[in-house]
Amino acid sequence: MVHTQSMSLTELHLALLLPGPRHGYEVKKEHDAWFPDAKPLAFGQVYATLGRLVRDGLAEVVETRTEGGPERTVYAVTDAGRQRLEEWLTEPAPPAGTGPEDIVRKTVVALRAARGEGAARQVVLRQRTAHLRRMRELQGLDGADTDVALHLARRHAVLHLDADLRWLDEAVDSLSRPANAPATPPDAPPAGAPELGPLEETR
Amino acid sequence: MNAPAVELVGVSHSYARTPALQHVSLSVVPGEVVAVTGPSGCGKSTLLHVAAGLLRPQEGRASLLGQDLHHLDETARAVLRRREVGIVLQYGQLVPDLPLLDNVALPLLLDGGDLAQSRTAAQEALERVGLQDAAQAVPAEVSGGQAQRAAVARALITSPRVLFADEPVASLDPAGARQVLGLLMSAARLGGAALVLVTHDNTVAALADREVRLRTGSIEHEAVLR
Structure with missing residues (x-):
């Protein structure tokens, strides 16, 4: 919505x-x-x-x-x-993001109301699914190819959901890591992982 | 309920002593799009390699179209992949010295296809992805988006029943990404292929019917999105 x-x-x-x-x-x-x-x-x-x-x-x-x-x-x-x-x-509209939204409030409440990280993680994972479902709906709607106003309104909604999803991903990471553990390192093939050459994918 | 086109049962695999997959089970039915997501290093690409029969897992079972990959030798697995499976990787992995036409024709040629017929089919496949005028260009002469579309044309030329895509649009601009995703989604939605889409991009994951999220080699969360 x-x-x-x-x-x-x-x-x-x-x-x-x-x-x-x-x-x-x-x-x-x-x-x-x-x-x-x-x-x-x-x-x-x-x-x-x-x-x-x-x-x-x-x-x-x-x-x-x-x-x-x-x-x-x-x-x-x-x-x-x-x-x-x-x-x-x-007059430009005030930039968003100046206060906590519901997804933040729910996560903080789950953490602070003595429910613990496991409960907060479940809150965040359920929210991810709800956000992905809404994003899927929006991306599947017709009409935005020919109507630039509708396209822009819809992209705004999708990109806002994406921003929320990035925060939710970070939240899951934080709630899944042992205390003081570093964040996941940048992607790198693990030692011993097979390298795909140009031809191998077609063999 | 359709029989799974892709099936992993209790798959575990380690690189040296580092576990990459731990007791992962997954099935994908024909026409279904499954997004495999998760943080870097969580095992997404290893899962794809195992599911595509490119990597034999140390534990568990992987099947493609009802065939247990453990019971097929390398030649039989290669034939199965060549005829029934399309794979698209982040950077296309085209053969640098071959024109796009021959890159796209490769799966047919490797399967013993006639050169002229294979090239005709490749030209038609290039037309379907809007690259008919770039058939004689080598990969270095086209944009990243065009190269990736050629890679998709190559993956789709055998009308595969299973498609694996590993970050297929991560190196593309939004317009190029839309085109490539459109081609892959059509193969699943209209062509009935099972599509396994490894991605870190939530806007791509949201196109799927189901999300399977990995963490440290295990399935952390699974959700139906449709």
Whole structure:
């Protein structure tokens, strides 16, 4: 699941209104199309955010449509909303990694809550599997070959999972080593290991 | 349940006094992709060598396509590998002096194939990996990615039922890696080959159906990923 929750909901909704006036259902649908791997936006979240945008003068209600169904309020972005979005795009996002995430918290809790290294190792190994499964899902999804935005969003998710997996690999190594033992040395063929010549692989 | 294409039962092997594999059992069925992972020096490559019949383990049993490798002499094992097994290594291991066309034709020629027919098949194999225009180049004249694709073409030319790949994309850029992995995965997913993929790269391991993680020569963890 790609999480868009950390992205400012305010600016995300402003961006979704930018192509033209929309009601809440259209905003939700557009969000889910932009971020197909993400958790779908909840209707309650959409309407609460649109209400805040209107309150803060960043969006306005331009009409109420019925269209044979329930009454729908149509929102449009204001000049102040456009400016806010522009400022947000100009400002780099804070780099991630400034606090412990759940995978770190769980490992630390397993270690510190008197469960020991064996329990922590199991936590880490289970997490590795969960991460690999999610990475497999993401890498197997279609559509990213022709849609550069989707490709970039998906690669971001995959590379973040990869970064987590590297940490998890280090964690397994640390939890599997006797205290004070050095880290695994760089790869080198063990003495006596067979060397494959150019032809041998075909024989 | 399909019979295993690759099977190791209680395999142990040491180099001098250093244990490389300890009581490892593993089976891979046709069409299955298994990633073998683990830290450097954990026994991944030794496992591949044993499974491919390139190394006779000191203990345990290794079978390929139902044939116990212990009961085959070196010639019989070589014939089995040549006809039914494709192997791709990190740096391709092409013959430096031969053009790509003849490198790819080698498995057929070593099996007594006709030169013209083998070259025709090799040209077709090179076309499948997008190297039809580099057939007459020697390995030093092409990029690492192209050489690796030629190595994959050579591994696939006999339509092997078993594929072993040892860090096949570790020396490639992302685009080259995608191409090579695509070819190997197609051989398993569409061609039904059993694929054993040794890798330290988690994005590669995540393509597999199953991960087998080694540590100090033993299986530390095994997980179904699909």
